[in-house]
Every structure is written in structure tokens, then in C-alpha cells.
Amino acid sequence: MAPELLKPRITVLISHLTFDGQPSKLTRTLNEILPRYERQADIQIVETSVEKLLSTAKALEQAQGADILICSDASAEFLRKHITTTILSFRMGEYDLIRALNVAKERGTKAGILTHQRTLKELEEMSGLFTVEISQAVYTSLHDARDKVRDFVDQGIRVIIGSPTVVDLAEAAGAEGVFAINANAVRLTLDDALAICHSRAEEAHNHRRIHAVLKHMNEGVVALDASGKVFSVNDSMNTLLHPLRSIAIGDQAKTHFPDIDLNGVLTSGTAIESHLSTVGSQRLAISVLPIMENGQIDGAILTCQEIREIQRTERRLRAQSRPRHFIAKYDFDQLAGKDTAFQNAVQLAKLYAHSDSTVLITGESGTGKELFAQSIHNASERQQMPFVAINCAAFPETLLESELFGYDDGAFTGSRKGGKPGLFEAAHNGTIFLDEIGDMPIHLQTRLLRVLQERQVLRLGASEPTPINIRVIAATHRNLQQQIASNQFREDLFYRLNVLNIPVPSLRQRSSDIALLSHLIASNLAQGDTRHEQGMNEVLQTLMPKLLNHPWNGNIRELENIIERAFLFSRFPDNPQPLSTLFPELFASEARQQPASEVPAENLHSFGKAAEISLIRETLDANNGDMNKTAKALGISRSTLWRRLRRAQGQTQS
Ligand SMILES: Nc1ncnc2c1ncn2[C@@H]1O[C@H](COP(=O)(O)OP(=O)(O)OP(=O)(O)O)[C@@H](O)[C@H]1O
Numbered sequence: 091m092a093p094e095l096l097k098p099r100i101t102v103l104i105s106h107l108t109f110d111g112q113p114s115k116l117t118r119t120l121n122e123i124l125p126r127y128e129r130q131a132d133i134q135i136v137e138t139s140v141e142k143l144l145s146t147a148k149a150l151e152q153a154q155g156a157d158i159l160i161c162s163d164a165s166a167e168f169l170r171k172h173i174t175t176t177i178l179s180f181r182m183g184e185y186d187l188i189r190a191l192n193v194a195k196e197r198g199t200k201a202g203i204l205t206h207q208r209t210l211k212e213l214e215e216m217s218g219l220f221t222v223e224i225s226q227a228v229y230t231s232l233h234d235a236r237d238k239v240r241d242f243v244d245q246g247i248r249v250i251i252g253s254p255t256v257v258d259l260a261e262a263a264g265a266e267g268v269f270a271i272n273a274n275a276v277r278l279t280l281d282d283a284l285a286i287c288h289s290r291a292e293e294a295h296n297h298r299r300i301h302a303v304l305k306h307m308n309e310g311v312v313a314l315d316a317s318g319k320v321f322s323v324n325d326s327m328n329t330l331l332h333p334l335r336s337i338a339i340g341d342q343a344k345t346h347f348p349d350i351d352l353n354g355v356l357t358s359g360t361a362i363e364s365h366l367s368t369v370g371s372q373r374l375a376i377s378v379l380p381i382m383e384n385g386q387i388d389g390a391i392l393t394c395q396e397i398r399e400i401q402r403t404e405r406r407l408r409a410q411s412r413p414r415h416f417i418a419k420y421d422f423d424q425l426a427g428k429d430t431a432f433q434n435a436v437q438l439a440k441l442y443a444h445s446d447s448t449v450l451i452t453g454e455s456g457t458g459k460e461l462f463a464q465s466i467h468n469a470s471e472r473q474q475m476p477f478v479a480i481n482c483a484a485f486p487e488t489l490l491e492s493e494l495f496g497y498d499d500g501a502f503t504g505s506r507k508g509g510k511p512g513l514f515e516a517a518h519n520g521t522i523f524l525d526e527i528g529d530m531p532i533h534l535q536t537r538l539l540r541v542l543q544e545r546q547v548l549r550l551g552a553s554e555p556t557p558i559n560i561r562v563i564a565a566t567h568r569n570l571q572q573q574i575a576s577n578q579f580r581e582d583l584f585y586r587l588n589v590l591n592i593p594v595p596s597l598r599q600r601s602s603d604i605a606l607l608s609h610l611i612a613s614n615l616a617q618g619d620t621r622h623e624q625g626m627n628e629v630l631q632t633l634m635p636k637l638l639n640h641p642w643n644g645n646i647r648e649l650e651n652i653i654e655r656a657f658l659f660s661r662f663p664d665n666p667q668p669l670s671t672l673f674p675e676l677f678a679s680e681a682r683q684q685p686a687s688e689v690p691a692e693n694l695h696s697f698g699k700a701a702e703i704s705l706i707r708e709t710l711d712a713n714n715g716d717m718n719k720t721a722k723a724l725g726i727s728r729s730t731l732w733r734r735l736r737r738a739q740g741q742t743q744s
Contacts, residue, residue, distance in 0.1 A: 096291065097130070097131055097132050098130075098131045098132070098157045098158065098283070098284060098287030098288070098291070099131070099132045099133075099134075099155065099156050099157050099158075100131050100132070100133045100134075100156065100157065100158050100159075100160060100280065100283050100284075100287070101133075101134050101135075101136055101150055101155065101156035101158070101159050101160070102120060102133065102134070102135045102136070102159075102160045102161070102276075103136050103138070103143070103146065103147060103150075103159050103160065103161040103165065103169075104116055104117065104135065104136070104137045104138070104161065104162075104254055105137075105138050105139060105140045105142075105143040105161065105162070105165050105254065105255060106137065106138075106139055106140065106254055106255065106258050107139070107140055107255055107258035107259060107262065108139055108258070109137055109138055109139040109142075113137065114137060114254060115257075115269060116254050116269055116271060116276075117135050117137060119269075119271075119272060119273050119276060120135050120276055121135070122273065123273055123276055123277060123280070127280060127284075130284055131280075131283075131284055131287070133280070134155075134156075136150070140232060140255060143165055143168070143169070144168070144169065144172055147159065147169050147172070147173050147175075148172070148173060150175070151173045151174070151175050156175060157175075157176070157287050157290070158175070158176050158177070158178060158283045158286060158287060159175050159176070159177045159178070160177070160178045160179070160180065160279055160280070160283055161177065161179060161180075162179060162180060162206070162253035162254060162255065162271070163179040163180070163205070163206035163207070163253065164206040164207075164229070164232075164235070164253060164255065165179075165253075165255075166178070166179035167179075167206065167207070176286065178279055178282055178283050178286070179279070180253075180271045180275050180276065180279045181275055181278045181279045181282065185274050187203075187210065187213060187251075187270065189272055189274075190203075190251040190268045190269070190270050190272075191220050191222055191224065191251070193249060193251075193266075193268045194222050194224075194249035194251070194268065195220070195221060195222045197248060197249050197266060199222075199246075199247065199248040199249050200222065200223040200224070200225065200245070200246060200247045200248070200249075201222050201223070201224050201225070201247065201249045201250075201251060202224075202225045202226075202227065202242035202245075202247040202249070202250045202251065202265075203224060203225070203226045203227070203250075203251045203252065203270070204226075204227050204228070204229055204235065204238050204239065204242070204250060204251070204252040204256045205226070205227075205228055205229075205252065205270075206228065206229060206230075206253065207228055207229075207230060208228060209226050209228055210226065213226055214226075225242065225245065225247060227241070227242070229256075232255070235252075235255065235256060235259055236259055239256065239259040239260050239262075239263050239265070240263055242260075242265065243260075243263045243264065243265050247265065248265050248266060249265065249266045249268055250265050250266070250267055250268070251267075251268045251269075251270050252267070252268075252269075252270055253269075253270065253271065254269065254271075257269055297321060297322060300313060300322050301322050301324075304322055304323070304324035305324050305325060307324055307326060308326055308399075309326060309393045309394065309395050310324065310326045310327030310328075310329070310330040310331070310374075310393065310394035310395070311323070311324045311326070311327060311391060311392070311393050311394075312324075312327055312337055312343055312346075312391070312392045312394075313381075313389065313390075313391055313392075314343050314352070314356070314389050314390045314391070314392065315388075315389045316356060316387060316388055316389050317356075318342055318343050318344055318352050318353065318356055318390075319340060319341070319342055319343070320337055320338070320339055320340060320341045320342075320343050321339060321340075321389070322339065323337045323338070323339065327394060330369075330372060330374065330394055330396060331346070331369060331370065331372070333370070334346075334369065334370045343392060346369075347367070347369070347376065347392065349365075349367055350362065350365060350367065350376055350378060350392070352378060352390065352392070355378045355379075355380050355387075355390050356380065356387055356389070356390055357387070359380045359382065359387050360380075361377070361378060361379045361380060362376070362377060362378040363377050364376075364377055365377070365378075366397070369394075372396060373396070373397040373398075374394045374395065374396060374397065375394070375395050375396075375397055375400055376392065376393070376394050377392070377393050378390050378391070378392045378393075379391050379393075416476040416477060416478050416516060416517075416520075417476070417477060418463075418464035418465075418467045418468050418473075418477035418521075419464065420461045420464040420465050420468070421464070421465045421468040421469060422436060422439070422440060422465045422469060424461070424465070425458065425461055425462070425465060426603070426606060426607055426610050427600060427603040427606070427607070428602065428603060428606065429595065429599075429600035429602050429603045431595040431599060431600060432594070432595050432600050432603065435462070435592050435593060435594050435595065436462075438590075438592050439462050439465060439466050439592050440469065442466055442590045442592070443465070443466045443467075443469035443470045444469075444470070445590065446470075446471075446561050447589040447590050448542065448561070448562045448563070448564070448586065448587055448588075448589045448590065449463075449466065449562075449563045449564070449589070449590045449591070449592060450527075450563075450564050450565070450566070450570075450587045450588040450589075450590070450591050450592070451463060451563065451564070451565040451566075451591075451592045451594060452565070452566060452567075452570075452591065452592070452593050452594070453565075453567065453593060453594030453595065453596065454567050454596045454643075454645055455567045455644065455645065455647070456597075456644050456645035456646050456647030456648060457567075457594040457595065457596055457597065457645045457646060458594055458645075458646055459525070459565040459567075459594055460479065460523065460525060460565065462565075462592060462594060463477075463479070463521070463523040463525075463563040463565060464477060464479075464523075466521075466563060467520070467521040467523075467561075467563070470521070470561065472519065472520050472521055472561055475517075475518075475519040475520030475521070476516060476517050476518075476519070476520035476521075477517075477520055477521050477523065478513045478516050478517035478520065478521070478522045478523065479522075479523040479525060480493065480494065480513055480522070480523070480524060480525065481525045481526050482524055482525065482526045482527055482529050482530040482534075483525075483526035483529035484526075487531045487533070487534065490530070490531070490534060491534055491537070491550065492510075492512065492550055493512060493513055494512050494513050494514055494534070494537075494538075495512040495514065495537065495547055495548065495549055495550055496509065496510050496511040496512030496513075496514075496515055496547070496549040496550070497509055497510055497512075497549050497550035497551055497552075498549045498550065498551040498552040499551075509549060509551075509552075511549070511556075512547060512549065514541060514547045514558055514560060515547060515556055515558060517558070517560045518558050518559060518560065519559050519560070520560065520561070521560065521561045521562075521563055522560050522561070522562055522563070523563045523564075523565070524538075524562065524563070524564040524565070525564075525565050526565070526566060526567070526568075527564040527565065527566045527587065528566035528567070528568030528570055528573055528578075528579060529566075529568070532577075532578065532579075532580065535579065535580045535583050536580065538583065539580060539582060539583045539586060541558075542562060542583075542586045542587075543586070545557065545558060545559065545560075546558060562587070564587045570584050570588075571584075596642065596645055597642040597645040597646055597648075597649060598641060598642050598645075601638060604637055604638055604642075604649070605634065605637075605638075607646060607649055608630055608634075608637060608649065608653055609627075609630065611649065611650050611653040611654075612626040612627075612630060612653050612656070612657060613626075615653065615654060615657045616657070622657070622660065622661065625660035625661065625663070626656065626657055626660045628660070629656045629657075629659055629660040630653075630656065632669070633652075633656060633669075633673070633676065636673070636676040636677070637649075637652070637676070640675070640676055648675075652673060652675070652676065655672055655673065656672075656673075659672055666707065667704075667707065668703060668704030668705060668706065668707030668708040668711070669703075669704030669705070669708075670704045670705055670707075670708035671704070671707065671708050671711065672704070677704075677705075677708070703734075706720070706731070706734055706735065717731060717732070
């Protein structure tokens with residue numbers, strides 16, 4: 091939408107040698123023209139004496155009565171030294187000159203043109219065209235003008251052309267004065283004045299728009315013109331600078347930001363990005379961008395942000411853009427177990443969550459080491475930050491190196507353009523969990539040691555290290571002391587990692603938790619469906635003796651697998667598979683102790699009914715359905731076997 095412009099106010103200020111209050115010839119000329127400008131501007135004519143010119147202009151300025159003043163050349167030059175209002179002087183065109191010369195011609199005399207400071211070049215070019223002899227002179231002051239008029243008169247010049255004052259002087263000296271300023275010159279000058287007012291109004295409108303935009307910005311913003319003067323500043327900026335002196339429009343920006351090379355930006359056009367600066371008690375990041383207009387530097391925009399605010403934003407963004415796998419899901423409430431050794435480990439971990447020191451979690455595979463690491467992270471001050479887990483045993487050496495440390499552009503053939511940050515960088519401000527640290531190649535152990543010591547990472551192919559702030563939690567199922575003895579693990583790294591240690595007991599060592607964990611895993615699988623829970627409870631009851639006896643080399647992960655299978659079994663009770671087929675590991679351990687072929691008949695009775703059927707079916711399978719061999723293997727007669735099978739069938743049908 092086009093800006094709504096207020097009518098510009100223009101004052102034509104005419105000064106005479108002496109002013110008797112009567113409208114001059116120039117005023118009469120103006121009065122003829124002004125009606126045409128009525129709709130475009132408020133134009134007033136003020137006539138005064140040369141003596142009162144300055145006081146009149148000052149009074150006008152004080153009353154803010156005019157956007158632009160128009161006066162003669164000499165007056166304009168004089169007033170510009172004393173007031174700040176924009177002043178235009180009447181523009182004399184060739185036509186005006188011709189008109190004035192014609193008057194001289196009519197009078198049949200020589201003509202003199204007296205102008206302020208500059209001669210009229212056009213006149214020299216055109217003088218050949220006139221039959222009138224023309225003399226030209228310039229004056230620099232009123233006194234000088236009076237002398238020059240007298241010189242003209244002495245030379246026999248009877249028509250003198252010039253400004254209202256020159257006309258007055260000529261008439262006072264007995265010559266005829268002709269205004270060089272006539273209707274055309276007035277129109278040209280008024281048009282100029284209007285054009286200036288319009289472009290100013292538009293500029294003011296744009297400024298208001300900029301102010302409005304800046305006002306709504308959270309960043310502190312100052313807009314500077316090409317000379318480094320502030321033409322707009324928002325409230326956020328002055329809030330940031332509080333209690334220092336606030337920035338005002340018209341201030342030189344460099345007085346507020348002495349350590350920023352604003353001149354450099356305004357002369358070279360080179361931007362300053364995130365310059366860290368302490369202003370008062372605030373730590374600020376200051377950026378300055380040049381404003382380019384048609385290839386020219388037209389000013390600059392200076393923006394300020396509080397460092398803490400940037401960090402908060404960065405944290406928010408990181409949290410939002412953090413890949414799902416960089417989030418720790420578990421916390422201490424989910425670490426189930428009542429066993430004393432296990433509870434001791436949990437208490438230690440809770441304590442360590444309050445510290446930022448490196449933790450080494452040891453324990454067999456599947457005991458819940460990663461759960462401990464996640465719970466520590468989620469109970470620590472870094473909980474809002476990334477939790478980055480990597481299994482050091484899962485990657486080949488070179489891949490592990492680039493995963494952990496990242497690489498720079500062109501670090502190796504096929505490397506991603508622009509490089510890639512490693513997991514250490516991804517974990518910045520958070521926690522990195524180095525699982526299976528005992529399997530880390532020795533060469534990477536050296537690099538890891540350096541990261542832990544210097545808290546900075548060097549990407550592959552980079553020359554500049556990146557500082558990082560991470561908490562390290564490492565875990566291993568290996569005996570690191572043995573690894574050190576066999577030179578597979580660096581002793582110095584071990585001491586760096588083993589600042590705080592959490593030994594997680596194996597499931598074997600906490601068999602009192604097997605039932606609790608089994609039911610917990612089962613109820614998680616049932617997801618609140620009571621029918622499923624019921625079925626599961628029955629299956630668990632049958633399996634429990636087996637579960638309690640199992641060595642659990644795979645610990646809770648193994649228990650989870652078995653319970654998941656049991657859950658499946660409980661949902662399909664008609665499934666003909668024997669339990670020993672479904673849970674070979676549970677039965678295999680027993681089979682190891684007592685091979686199936688040697689199982690006496692009475693042992694069969696000691697199984698639960700389900701186990702009995704399973705065993706019969708497993709043995710039948712093992713003997714390819716041969717009843718004789720199966721009966722023999724089970725230590726029962728063929729007919730007993732038949733009976734048992736029929737009964738089993740009846741059970742599954744009922
Ligand atoms: N105390 C616990 N309560 C409930 N579930 C647990 C518990 N401990 C471990 N688990 C479950 O056991 C599984 C294995 O846990 P986790 O991956 O943490 O073991 P780990 O010791 O880190 O194994 P690895 O050494 O092989 O990496 C997970 O699915 C986890 O949910």
C-alpha cells in the first residue's frame with residue numbers, strides 16, 4: 091500500500107534591503123502561481139528585511155513551521171550556516187534569463203547581471219544571441235553587492251538583473267531592477283521542493299516500518315546510516331544494554347560499541363559475524379551487516395544477542411533436531427530388582443549421577459549396563475542434552491574412528507562433502523556412552539585418551555580441534571585388568587575411565603530377582619491384557635523351576651528372549667510343539683546334566699504336565715516319530731507312551 095503522505099509545508103522566505111510591509115513583485119508573482127500547488131503543499135510566503143532574515147528563519151525553525159525553506163541564493167547560503175531546516179534557492183533557468191534580457195533590450199540599454207558567488211555559464215554561451223550588451227558580475231556579501239551595483243551604474247548600465255536584494259540595490263542606485271526570478275524559476279524551485287518533501291516522507295515511512303519490524307525482534311538491533319549514525323534502534327537493544335546509557339537515534343554507534351570496527355564495515359562492506367564482546371555486565375555476540383543499495387554501502391545493521399540466550403536457543407534446537415537414538419529413554423525407576431548387590435549398584439549409580447566424572451560400568455553382557463548409563467544421564471544435569479551411545483565392538487576399526495571423531499571435507503575418498511561431525515561432537519554438552527570399551531582397538535584407545543585429557547576432538551583430516559563438553563560413561567563385559575596384562579588395553583586409559591566404577595551383578599548372582607524380572611517382562615508384553623497375563627502366569631509357573639536353575643549366560647537379555655517366547659506359547663496353547671523344543675536352552679541345561687535317553691520314568695512324573703508333554707513330543711521328534719525308540723528313550727513302555735499321548739491330546743482339546 092502506498093504510504094499516506096502528509097502535505098509538505100514550504101515557506102518562501104524573501105528578504106529585501108528594507109521591507110515596508112508591502113508585498114513585493116516577487117510575492118505577487120508567487121501569489122499567481124500558488125493556487126496550482128494548493129492540493130500538493132501548504133506554501134506560505136514570508137517577506138522580511140535583510141537585517142531580520144536570520145531571526146525570521148530561526149523563529150520559523152523553532153515553530154517547526156516549514157519542512158523546506160526557499161529563498162535567494164545569497165540568503166540560502168547565509169542561512170545554511172545557522173539553521174538546520176533544508177533550504178533551497180530559486181533555480182534560474184535559461185528562459186528566465188532571456189526574459190530578463192528582453193526587458194533590458196526594451197529599455198535600449200546595457201544590462202548587468204549580478205549573481206551570488208557563481209557566474210551564469212549559460213549566459214556566456216548565449217550572449218551572442220542578444221543585441222543587448224551584457225555584463226556579468228558576482229557578489230559575495232551585501233556590501234559587495236552594493237559596490238557591484240554602483241560599478242554597473244558607473245559603467246552606464248541602467249538595467250540590473252538579480253535577486254530581490256539586487257533589485258532593491260539597483261533601484262536605490264537609480265537603475266532599473268529586473269528579477270531574474272520569475273514565475274518559471276519559482277515553479278522549477280517549488281517542484282524541486284515538492285520532490286524532496288515526497289522522497290523524505292517516503293523515507294520517513296520506510297523508517298517507521300523498519301522501527302515497527304525492529305520493535306518486534308528479540309535480538310537487539312541498531313540500524314546505522316552510511317556515516318555510522320543510528321537511525322533506528324529497538325527496545326530489545328536498550329534492554330540488553332541496561333543499565334548502560336541507552337542508544338538514541340542520531341548517536342554515533344561507535345560510541346556505544348568501541349571495540350567493533352563499524353568504520354571497516356561501512357567502508358569495505360565486510361560483515362562482522364558473532365564478535366564476542368562484553369558490554370557492561372553482558373556477554374554479547376555482535377554481528378554487523380552492511381546495507382547495500384545499488385552496489386553502494388548505504389549503512390549497516392548491527393545485531394546483538396546475549397550469549398546465554400544463544401546457548402539456550404542452541405540447546406532447544408539441538409534437543410528438537412536430536413536424532414531419536416541420541417535420547418536416553420530409561421531412568422532409575424525402570425531398573426527392576428531387589429537383590430542387595432543389584433540395589434548397591436543402583437545406589438552407586440544414583441550417587442554418580444550428581445557428578446560429572448567418568449564412569450566405568452562393568453558386568454556381563456545383558457546385565458543392564460546400558461540401562462544404568464541411560465539412567466545416570468537422565469538423572470544428571472545433562473538430562474536435556476544428547477545421550478549418544480556407541481558399541482565399540484560393532485564397528486571395524488576405520489569406521490569406528492570416523493564415527494567417533496568425524497571427518498573434514500575430503501579427509502578420504504568417498505567422504506561426505508562438507509565433512510561430518512563425529513559422535514563426540516554430537517554428544518556435546520551431553521553424555522557419550524562407550525559400550526564394549528574393552529573391544530576398542532588400541533590405536534583408537536590412544537585417540538580416546540587424548541580426547542579425555544584435552545576435552546577436544548580432532549576430526550580426521552582436520553588441523554583445528556573442536557572443543558567439546560561431554561560426560562563419558564564406558565562399559566565393558568571384559569576383565570580390563572586382564573586386557574591390560576595382555577597389552578590389549580591401555581593402562582592409562584583404564585585409570586582415566588575407572589574414576590567411578592559400577593559393578594553390575596549377573597542374573598546368576600541375583601537369582602532372587604528372576605521371578606520378579608520374568609513377571610515384569612511378561613506384564614510388559616501383555617500390555618495390560620489380563621487374559622494374556624493369566625495365560626502367561628500359568629506358563630511361568632510351569633517354567634519357573636527351569637528358569638531358576640538356568641545359568642543365564644546371556645543375563646536379562648536372554649531372560650527377555652525366553653519370556654517373549656513363553657508369551658507366544660501362552661497365546662497359542664494348542665501349539666503342538668513340546669516345551670523342550672520351544673525352550674531348548676532351558677531343557678538343554680538339564681539334558682546336559684541328565685541325557686534324555688537316560689531319563690527314568692519316575693523323573694517324567696516330576697515334571698509339570700506341560701513339561702511332560704513337551705518332553706514326550708521332543709523325544710518323539712528326536713526319534714522321527716518312532717514310538718518304540720521314544721518309549722525306550724523315555725524309559726516307559728510303548729503302551730504307557732500311548733496313554734500319555736492320548737491324555738496330552740485330551741488336555742489340549744479340553
Ligand atoms: N534391572 C533391569 N530391569 C529391567 N530390565 C532390564 C534390567 N536390566 C537390563 N534389562 C533389560 O535387559 C536388556 C539388556 O540390557 P542392556 O542392553 O542394558 O545390557 P548391557 O549390559 O548393556 O549389555 P551389553 O554388554 O551386551 O551391551 C535390555 O533390554 C534391558 O531392557
